[in-house]
Amino acid sequence: MSLISPSPPLSELNRRQVQWIGAGFIMTFASMGGQTIFIAQFNTEIRNFFNLTDGQFGQLYMLATLASAILISIVGNLADRIGPRLLGIICMVGLAVMTLVMSQVGNLVMLVLALFGLRFFGQGMLPHVAQTAMARWFNRFRGRALAFSQMGYTLGEAILPFSVTVGILAIGWRNVWIAAAGILIVVFIPIITFLLRDPPDGKRAKARGEVNPDGGEEGKVTGEHWTRANVLKDPLFYLLVFGAMTLPALATIYFFHQAHLVGIKGWSVLTYTAWLPLMSATNVVMALATGFLVDRFGAFRMLPFFLLPMGIASLVMASFNAQWAIPLFFMFVALSGGMAPSVAGALWAEIYGTAHIGGIRALAIAGMVFASAAGPGISGMLIDADINLAQQSWGNAIYCFAISTLYLALQPKLAARRNEMMSS
Numbered sequence: 001m002s003l004i005s006p007s008p009p010l011s012e013l014n015r016r017q018v019q020w021i022g023a024g025f026i027m028t029f030a031s032m033g034g035q036t037i038f039i040a041q042f043n044t045e046i047r048n049f050f051n052l053t054d055g056q057f058g059q060l061y062m063l064a065t066l067a068s069a070i071l072i073s074i075v076g077n078l079a080d081r082i083g084p085r086l087l088g089i090i091c092m093v094g095l096a097v098m099t100l101v102m103s104q105v106g107n108l109v110m111l112v113l114a115l116f117g118l119r120f121f122g123q124g125m126l127p128h129v130a131q132t133a134m135a136r137w138f139n140r141f142r143g144r145a146l147a148f149s150q151m152g153y154t155l156g157e158a159i160l161p162f163s164v165t166v167g168i169l170a171i172g173w174r175n176v177w178i179a180a181a182g183i184l185i186v187v188f189i190p191i192i193t194f195l196l197r198d199p200p201d202g203k204r205a206k207a208r209g210e211v212n213p214d215g216g217e218e219g220k221v222t223g224e225h226w227t228r229a230n231v232l233k234d235p236l237f238y239l240l241v242f243g244a245m246t247l248p249a250l251a252t253i254y255f256f257h258q259a260h261l262v263g264i265k266g267w268s269v270l271t272y273t274a275w276l277p278l279m280s281a282t283n284v285v286m287a288l289a290t291g292f293l294v295d296r297f298g299a300f301r302m303l304p305f306f307l308l309p310m311g312i313a314s315l316v317m318a319s320f321n322a323q324w325a326i327p328l329f330f331m332f333v334a335l336s337g338g339m340a341p342s343v344a345g346a347l348w349a350e351i352y353g354t355a356h357i358g359g360i361r362a363l364a365i366a367g368m369v370f371a372s373a374a375g376p377g378i379s380g381m382l383i384d385a386d387i388n389l390a391q392q393s394w395g396n397a398i399y400c401f402a403i404s405t406l407y408l409a410l411q412p413k414l415a416a417r418r419n420e421m422m423s424s
Helices: 015-034 036-050 054-080 084-103 108-137 142-149 151-171 173-195 203-207 228-232 235-244 246-256 258-265 269-274 276-297 299-305 308-319 325-352 357-384 389-409 411-423
Strands: none
Touching: 015 036, 015 084, 015 108, 015 142, 015 151, 015 173, 036 054, 036 108, 036 151, 036 173, 036 246, 036 258, 054 084, 054 108, 054 357, 084 108, 084 173, 108 142, 108 325, 108 357, 142 151, 142 276, 142 325, 151 173, 151 269, 151 276, 151 325, 228 357, 235 246, 235 325, 235 357, 235 389, 235 411, 246 258, 246 308, 246 325, 246 357, 246 389, 258 269, 258 389, 269 276, 276 299, 276 325, 299 325, 299 389, 299 411, 308 325, 308 389, 325 357, 325 411, 357 389, 389 411
Protein backbone atom coordinates (compact mmCIF):
# COMPACT_ATOMS: atom_id res chain seq x y z
CA MET A 1 0.00 0.00 0.00
CA SER A 2 1.29 3.44 -0.91
CA LEU A 3 2.39 5.70 1.90
CA ILE A 4 1.15 8.70 -0.07
CA SER A 5 -2.45 9.71 0.69
CA PRO A 6 -4.71 11.80 -1.54
CA SER A 7 -4.77 15.47 -0.63
CA PRO A 8 -7.91 16.90 -2.30
CA PRO A 9 -8.33 20.65 -2.89
CA LEU A 10 -9.95 22.73 -0.19
CA SER A 11 -12.71 23.65 -2.65
CA GLU A 12 -14.23 20.22 -1.94
CA LEU A 13 -15.08 21.28 1.63
CA ASN A 14 -18.76 22.07 2.04
CA ARG A 15 -20.27 24.88 4.11
CA ARG A 16 -20.91 22.74 7.19
CA GLN A 17 -17.36 21.40 7.17
CA VAL A 18 -16.02 24.95 7.06
CA GLN A 19 -18.21 25.77 10.06
CA TRP A 20 -16.81 22.78 11.99
CA ILE A 21 -13.27 23.96 11.30
CA GLY A 22 -14.31 27.46 12.33
CA ALA A 23 -15.59 26.06 15.62
CA GLY A 24 -12.21 24.42 16.20
CA PHE A 25 -10.57 27.78 15.53
CA ILE A 26 -12.82 29.58 18.02
CA MET A 27 -12.26 26.97 20.73
CA THR A 28 -8.48 27.17 20.42
CA PHE A 29 -8.60 30.98 20.46
CA ALA A 30 -10.90 30.96 23.49
CA SER A 31 -8.45 28.67 25.29
CA MET A 32 -5.80 31.41 25.40
CA GLY A 33 -6.87 32.44 28.91
CA GLY A 34 -5.35 29.20 30.16
CA GLN A 35 -2.27 29.22 27.95
CA THR A 36 1.16 30.12 29.32
CA ILE A 37 1.74 32.89 26.78
CA PHE A 38 -1.32 34.69 28.24
CA ILE A 39 -0.72 33.96 31.92
CA ALA A 40 2.96 34.95 31.56
CA GLN A 41 1.96 38.56 30.92
CA PHE A 42 0.85 38.71 34.58
CA ASN A 43 4.05 37.10 35.90
CA THR A 44 5.60 40.23 37.35
CA GLU A 45 2.35 41.52 38.89
CA ILE A 46 1.54 38.17 40.52
CA ARG A 47 5.09 37.66 41.85
CA ASN A 48 5.18 41.18 43.24
CA PHE A 49 1.76 40.86 44.89
CA PHE A 50 2.69 37.58 46.62
CA ASN A 51 6.41 38.38 47.00
CA LEU A 52 7.48 35.26 45.06
CA THR A 53 10.77 34.47 43.30
CA ASP A 54 10.85 33.09 39.76
CA GLY A 55 11.45 29.63 41.15
CA GLN A 56 8.64 29.82 43.73
CA PHE A 57 6.07 31.01 41.21
CA GLY A 58 7.30 28.37 38.76
CA GLN A 59 6.79 25.65 41.37
CA LEU A 60 3.24 26.84 42.14
CA TYR A 61 2.52 26.90 38.42
CA MET A 62 3.96 23.40 38.12
CA LEU A 63 1.79 22.13 40.98
CA ALA A 64 -1.39 23.57 39.45
CA THR A 65 -0.58 22.28 35.97
CA LEU A 66 0.36 18.81 37.21
CA ALA A 67 -3.01 18.58 38.95
CA SER A 68 -4.75 19.58 35.72
CA ALA A 69 -2.78 16.94 33.79
CA ILE A 70 -3.94 14.24 36.21
CA LEU A 71 -7.57 15.31 35.87
CA ILE A 72 -7.36 15.48 32.07
CA SER A 73 -6.06 11.91 31.94
CA ILE A 74 -9.13 10.84 33.93
CA VAL A 75 -11.90 12.84 32.26
CA GLY A 76 -10.42 13.44 28.80
CA ASN A 77 -12.36 10.50 27.35
CA LEU A 78 -15.52 12.59 27.81
CA ALA A 79 -14.67 13.82 24.31
CA ASP A 80 -15.72 10.34 23.10
CA ARG A 81 -19.02 10.47 25.00
CA ILE A 82 -20.21 14.09 24.93
CA GLY A 83 -20.63 16.10 21.76
CA PRO A 84 -18.10 18.91 21.19
CA ARG A 85 -20.84 21.55 21.24
CA LEU A 86 -21.98 20.80 24.79
CA LEU A 87 -18.53 19.91 26.08
CA GLY A 88 -17.01 23.02 24.50
CA ILE A 89 -19.61 25.25 26.14
CA ILE A 90 -19.06 23.58 29.52
CA CYS A 91 -15.31 24.16 29.23
CA MET A 92 -15.77 27.81 28.23
CA VAL A 93 -18.04 28.43 31.22
CA GLY A 94 -15.47 26.74 33.46
CA LEU A 95 -12.68 28.86 32.00
CA ALA A 96 -14.72 32.04 32.48
CA VAL A 97 -15.32 31.17 36.12
CA MET A 98 -11.60 30.57 36.65
CA THR A 99 -10.69 33.92 35.08
CA LEU A 100 -13.02 35.59 37.58
CA VAL A 101 -11.38 33.64 40.39
CA MET A 102 -7.98 34.81 39.17
CA SER A 103 -9.18 38.41 39.26
CA GLN A 104 -9.90 38.03 42.98
CA VAL A 105 -6.91 35.99 44.22
CA GLY A 106 -5.73 37.11 47.65
CA ASN A 107 -3.78 34.15 48.98
CA LEU A 108 -1.57 31.37 47.63
CA VAL A 109 -4.23 28.65 47.94
CA MET A 110 -6.63 30.69 45.84
CA LEU A 111 -3.84 31.41 43.35
CA VAL A 112 -3.06 27.71 42.87
CA LEU A 113 -6.77 26.93 42.52
CA ALA A 114 -7.16 29.62 39.86
CA LEU A 115 -4.08 28.44 37.97
CA PHE A 116 -5.33 24.85 38.14
CA GLY A 117 -8.71 25.81 36.64
CA LEU A 118 -7.17 27.98 33.95
CA ARG A 119 -4.78 25.21 32.92
CA PHE A 120 -7.41 22.46 33.04
CA PHE A 121 -10.13 24.23 31.05
CA GLY A 122 -7.88 26.44 28.92
CA GLN A 123 -4.67 24.63 28.13
CA GLY A 124 -6.17 21.16 28.48
CA MET A 125 -9.83 20.53 27.75
CA LEU A 126 -10.83 23.21 25.24
CA PRO A 127 -8.03 22.42 22.76
CA HIS A 128 -8.60 18.72 23.40
CA VAL A 129 -12.27 19.00 22.44
CA ALA A 130 -11.40 20.96 19.28
CA GLN A 131 -8.58 18.68 18.14
CA THR A 132 -10.52 15.50 18.88
CA ALA A 133 -13.43 16.72 16.75
CA MET A 134 -11.15 17.64 13.85
CA ALA A 135 -9.28 14.32 14.01
CA ARG A 136 -12.52 12.31 14.16
CA TRP A 137 -14.62 14.23 11.63
CA PHE A 138 -11.95 14.61 8.94
CA ASN A 139 -9.95 12.03 7.03
CA ARG A 140 -8.54 13.32 3.72
CA PHE A 141 -8.56 16.87 5.12
CA ARG A 142 -7.44 15.93 8.63
CA GLY A 143 -4.05 17.68 8.52
CA ARG A 144 -5.43 20.90 7.11
CA ALA A 145 -8.50 20.88 9.36
CA LEU A 146 -6.19 20.65 12.35
CA ALA A 147 -3.92 23.34 10.91
CA PHE A 148 -6.77 25.81 10.33
CA SER A 149 -8.37 25.15 13.71
CA GLN A 150 -5.04 25.63 15.48
CA MET A 151 -4.76 29.13 14.02
CA GLY A 152 -6.86 30.22 16.96
CA TYR A 153 -3.62 29.89 18.93
CA THR A 154 -1.81 31.85 16.26
CA LEU A 155 -4.24 34.75 16.39
CA GLY A 156 -4.06 34.73 20.18
CA GLU A 157 -0.26 34.74 20.16
CA ALA A 158 -0.27 37.63 17.69
CA ILE A 159 -2.62 40.02 19.47
CA LEU A 160 -2.99 39.05 23.13
CA PRO A 161 0.47 39.39 24.76
CA PHE A 162 0.97 42.97 23.62
CA SER A 163 -2.73 43.80 24.18
CA VAL A 164 -2.68 42.33 27.69
CA THR A 165 0.52 44.21 28.54
CA VAL A 166 -1.13 47.47 27.47
CA GLY A 167 -4.36 46.49 29.25
CA ILE A 168 -2.52 45.88 32.51
CA LEU A 169 -0.98 49.33 32.30
CA ALA A 170 -4.35 50.92 31.47
CA ILE A 171 -6.86 49.20 33.77
CA GLY A 172 -4.83 46.97 36.09
CA TRP A 173 -4.14 43.25 35.94
CA ARG A 174 -7.24 42.14 37.86
CA ASN A 175 -9.61 44.01 35.54
CA VAL A 176 -8.01 42.36 32.52
CA TRP A 177 -9.05 38.97 33.89
CA ILE A 178 -12.61 40.24 34.42
CA ALA A 179 -12.72 41.45 30.81
CA ALA A 180 -11.52 38.03 29.62
CA ALA A 181 -14.43 36.34 31.44
CA GLY A 182 -16.93 38.69 29.83
CA ILE A 183 -15.62 38.00 26.33
CA LEU A 184 -15.82 34.24 26.85
CA ILE A 185 -19.47 34.42 27.96
CA VAL A 186 -20.79 37.14 25.67
CA VAL A 187 -18.84 36.42 22.47
CA PHE A 188 -17.39 32.92 22.25
CA ILE A 189 -20.17 30.74 23.69
CA PRO A 190 -22.82 32.07 21.24
CA ILE A 191 -20.44 31.56 18.31
CA ILE A 192 -19.73 27.94 19.29
CA THR A 193 -23.43 27.30 19.79
CA PHE A 194 -24.09 28.48 16.23
CA LEU A 195 -21.18 26.81 14.44
CA LEU A 196 -21.71 23.37 15.97
CA ARG A 197 -25.49 23.27 15.68
CA ASP A 198 -25.39 20.49 13.03
CA PRO A 199 -22.28 18.29 13.51
CA PRO A 200 -21.69 15.19 11.33
CA ASP A 201 -22.35 12.79 14.20
CA GLY A 202 -25.26 14.74 15.68
CA LYS A 203 -28.93 13.76 15.91
CA ARG A 204 -29.98 15.89 12.93
CA ALA A 205 -27.37 14.35 10.64
CA LYS A 206 -28.25 10.82 11.80
CA ALA A 207 -31.96 11.48 11.27
CA ARG A 208 -31.20 12.44 7.67
CA GLY A 209 -29.21 9.20 7.24
CA GLU A 210 -26.24 11.36 6.30
CA VAL A 211 -22.69 10.04 6.02
CA ASN A 212 -19.85 12.39 6.93
CA PRO A 213 -18.36 13.39 3.53
CA ASP A 214 -14.80 13.19 4.88
CA GLY A 215 -15.18 10.59 7.62
CA GLY A 216 -13.41 7.74 5.86
CA GLU A 217 -14.95 4.79 4.07
CA GLU A 218 -18.72 5.02 4.67
CA GLY A 219 -17.99 6.99 7.84
CA LYS A 220 -16.35 3.93 9.39
CA VAL A 221 -14.25 4.46 12.50
CA THR A 222 -10.90 2.69 12.75
CA GLY A 223 -8.80 1.18 15.50
CA GLU A 224 -11.58 -0.46 17.50
CA HIS A 225 -9.03 -2.67 19.29
CA TRP A 226 -6.88 0.29 20.34
CA THR A 227 -8.65 1.09 23.59
CA ARG A 228 -6.99 3.24 26.25
CA ALA A 229 -5.97 0.08 28.10
CA ASN A 230 -4.30 -1.40 25.02
CA VAL A 231 -2.56 1.85 24.15
CA LEU A 232 -1.09 2.02 27.65
CA LYS A 233 0.51 -1.38 27.02
CA ASP A 234 2.09 -0.25 23.74
CA PRO A 235 5.79 0.80 24.10
CA LEU A 236 5.52 2.91 20.94
CA PHE A 237 2.99 5.19 22.63
CA TYR A 238 5.46 6.19 25.34
CA LEU A 239 8.20 6.94 22.82
CA LEU A 240 5.83 9.17 20.85
CA VAL A 241 4.51 10.97 23.94
CA PHE A 242 8.04 11.41 25.29
CA GLY A 243 8.99 13.37 22.20
CA ALA A 244 5.67 15.20 21.95
CA MET A 245 6.24 16.58 25.46
CA THR A 246 9.36 18.45 24.33
CA LEU A 247 7.80 21.40 22.53
CA PRO A 248 5.21 22.34 25.20
CA ALA A 249 7.89 22.05 27.89
CA LEU A 250 10.37 24.34 26.14
CA ALA A 251 7.85 26.83 24.76
CA THR A 252 6.30 27.17 28.21
CA ILE A 253 9.71 27.81 29.77
CA TYR A 254 10.55 30.63 27.39
CA PHE A 255 7.19 32.37 27.72
CA PHE A 256 6.55 31.77 31.41
CA HIS A 257 9.97 33.12 32.40
CA GLN A 258 9.98 35.94 29.86
CA ALA A 259 10.43 38.57 32.58
CA HIS A 260 13.65 36.83 33.66
CA LEU A 261 14.70 36.32 30.05
CA VAL A 262 14.37 39.93 28.96
CA GLY A 263 16.12 40.97 32.17
CA ILE A 264 19.27 38.92 31.53
CA LYS A 265 19.30 39.92 27.87
CA GLY A 266 18.84 43.63 28.53
CA TRP A 267 15.60 43.83 26.51
CA SER A 268 12.24 45.39 27.43
CA VAL A 269 9.06 43.35 27.72
CA LEU A 270 7.30 45.59 25.19
CA THR A 271 10.09 45.10 22.64
CA TYR A 272 10.00 41.35 23.21
CA THR A 273 6.21 41.00 22.88
CA ALA A 274 6.08 43.41 19.92
CA TRP A 275 7.79 40.73 17.80
CA LEU A 276 5.13 38.10 18.56
CA PRO A 277 3.11 38.93 15.40
CA LEU A 278 6.11 37.76 13.37
CA MET A 279 5.92 34.45 15.19
CA SER A 280 2.22 34.26 14.41
CA ALA A 281 2.69 35.02 10.72
CA THR A 282 5.42 32.39 10.44
CA ASN A 283 3.23 29.96 12.33
CA VAL A 284 0.37 30.43 9.84
CA VAL A 285 2.56 29.75 6.81
CA MET A 286 4.15 26.70 8.40
CA ALA A 287 0.82 25.33 9.66
CA LEU A 288 -0.76 25.50 6.20
CA ALA A 289 2.25 23.89 4.57
CA THR A 290 2.40 21.16 7.21
CA GLY A 291 -1.33 20.47 6.99
CA PHE A 292 -0.96 19.79 3.27
CA LEU A 293 2.12 17.60 3.81
CA VAL A 294 0.39 15.61 6.55
CA ASP A 295 -2.59 14.95 4.26
CA ARG A 296 -0.23 14.01 1.45
CA PHE A 297 2.45 11.92 3.17
CA GLY A 298 1.22 11.23 6.69
CA ALA A 299 1.97 12.78 10.07
CA PHE A 300 4.52 10.13 11.03
CA ARG A 301 6.86 11.18 8.20
CA MET A 302 6.97 14.75 9.56
CA LEU A 303 7.96 13.71 13.09
CA PRO A 304 11.77 13.85 12.67
CA PHE A 305 11.56 17.47 11.50
CA PHE A 306 9.16 19.33 13.78
CA LEU A 307 11.59 19.78 16.72
CA LEU A 308 14.62 20.82 14.68
CA PRO A 309 13.60 24.52 14.50
CA MET A 310 13.01 24.56 18.28
CA GLY A 311 16.53 23.26 18.73
CA ILE A 312 17.87 26.08 16.54
CA ALA A 313 15.76 28.63 18.48
CA SER A 314 17.33 27.39 21.69
CA LEU A 315 20.80 27.85 20.19
CA VAL A 316 19.88 31.42 19.23
CA MET A 317 18.73 32.16 22.78
CA ALA A 318 21.88 30.60 24.21
CA SER A 319 24.27 32.48 21.93
CA PHE A 320 23.07 36.03 21.26
CA ASN A 321 22.05 39.09 23.30
CA ALA A 322 21.45 41.57 20.48
CA GLN A 323 17.83 42.59 19.86
CA TRP A 324 17.91 41.12 16.36
CA ALA A 325 17.96 37.72 18.06
CA ILE A 326 14.35 38.23 19.21
CA PRO A 327 12.69 37.93 15.77
CA LEU A 328 15.09 35.13 14.81
CA PHE A 329 14.16 33.22 17.96
CA PHE A 330 10.43 33.72 17.43
CA MET A 331 10.67 32.68 13.79
CA PHE A 332 12.27 29.32 14.62
CA VAL A 333 9.88 28.73 17.54
CA ALA A 334 7.01 29.36 15.11
CA LEU A 335 8.37 26.85 12.59
CA SER A 336 8.13 24.12 15.21
CA GLY A 337 4.89 25.51 16.61
CA GLY A 338 3.31 25.61 13.16
CA MET A 339 4.23 22.01 12.44
CA ALA A 340 3.24 20.54 15.79
CA PRO A 341 -0.60 20.80 15.75
CA SER A 342 -1.11 19.02 12.43
CA VAL A 343 1.61 16.46 13.09
CA ALA A 344 0.66 15.62 16.68
CA GLY A 345 -3.07 16.04 16.08
CA ALA A 346 -3.16 13.64 13.12
CA LEU A 347 -0.58 11.18 14.45
CA TRP A 348 -2.81 9.50 17.03
CA ALA A 349 -5.54 8.87 14.45
CA GLU A 350 -2.95 7.45 12.03
CA ILE A 351 -1.40 5.10 14.55
CA TYR A 352 -4.38 4.18 16.74
CA GLY A 353 -7.47 4.96 14.64
CA THR A 354 -10.51 7.09 15.46
CA ALA A 355 -12.73 4.76 17.51
CA HIS A 356 -11.25 5.85 20.85
CA ILE A 357 -9.40 8.96 19.69
CA GLY A 358 -10.72 11.17 22.51
CA GLY A 359 -9.49 8.89 25.28
CA ILE A 360 -6.16 8.23 23.55
CA ARG A 361 -5.55 11.93 22.87
CA ALA A 362 -6.39 12.66 26.50
CA LEU A 363 -3.47 10.45 27.57
CA ALA A 364 -1.15 12.29 25.20
CA ILE A 365 -2.50 15.68 26.25
CA ALA A 366 -1.97 14.77 29.90
CA GLY A 367 1.69 14.04 29.11
CA MET A 368 2.10 17.34 27.30
CA VAL A 369 0.35 19.26 30.08
CA PHE A 370 2.68 17.52 32.55
CA ALA A 371 5.64 18.70 30.46
CA SER A 372 4.34 22.26 30.41
CA ALA A 373 4.11 22.02 34.19
CA ALA A 374 7.54 20.53 34.80
CA GLY A 375 9.30 22.90 32.41
CA PRO A 376 8.73 26.21 34.25
CA GLY A 377 9.14 24.54 37.64
CA ILE A 378 12.50 22.94 36.86
CA SER A 379 13.71 25.97 34.93
CA GLY A 380 12.69 28.26 37.79
CA MET A 381 14.66 26.20 40.28
CA LEU A 382 17.69 26.38 38.00
CA ILE A 383 17.26 30.15 37.74
CA ASP A 384 17.17 30.40 41.55
CA ALA A 385 20.39 28.31 41.53
CA ASP A 386 22.01 30.97 39.29
CA ILE A 387 21.77 28.94 36.07
CA ASN A 388 19.98 31.42 33.86
CA LEU A 389 17.71 30.61 30.94
CA ALA A 390 20.33 31.43 28.32
CA GLN A 391 22.67 28.87 29.88
CA GLN A 392 19.86 26.31 30.09
CA SER A 393 19.19 26.77 26.38
CA TRP A 394 22.29 24.76 25.40
CA GLY A 395 20.77 21.68 27.01
CA ASN A 396 17.38 22.43 25.44
CA ALA A 397 18.92 22.44 21.98
CA ILE A 398 20.73 19.13 22.50
CA TYR A 399 17.50 17.56 23.75
CA CYS A 400 15.55 18.65 20.63
CA PHE A 401 18.16 17.19 18.30
CA ALA A 402 18.24 13.91 20.25
CA ILE A 403 14.46 13.48 20.04
CA SER A 404 14.54 14.21 16.29
CA THR A 405 17.10 11.42 15.89
CA LEU A 406 14.83 9.06 17.86
CA TYR A 407 11.87 9.83 15.60
CA LEU A 408 14.01 9.18 12.53
CA ALA A 409 14.93 5.76 13.89
CA LEU A 410 11.24 4.98 14.49
CA GLN A 411 10.18 5.57 10.88
CA PRO A 412 9.99 1.88 9.80
CA LYS A 413 7.90 0.99 12.84
CA LEU A 414 5.57 3.96 12.35
CA ALA A 415 5.13 3.22 8.65
CA ALA A 416 4.16 -0.38 9.41
CA ARG A 417 1.66 0.71 12.07
CA ARG A 418 0.06 3.29 9.77
CA ASN A 419 -0.26 0.77 6.94
CA GLU A 420 -1.89 -1.66 9.35
CA MET A 421 -4.43 1.00 10.39
CA MET A 422 -5.19 2.00 6.79
CA SER A 423 -5.86 -1.58 5.76
CA SER A 424 -8.02 -2.46 8.79
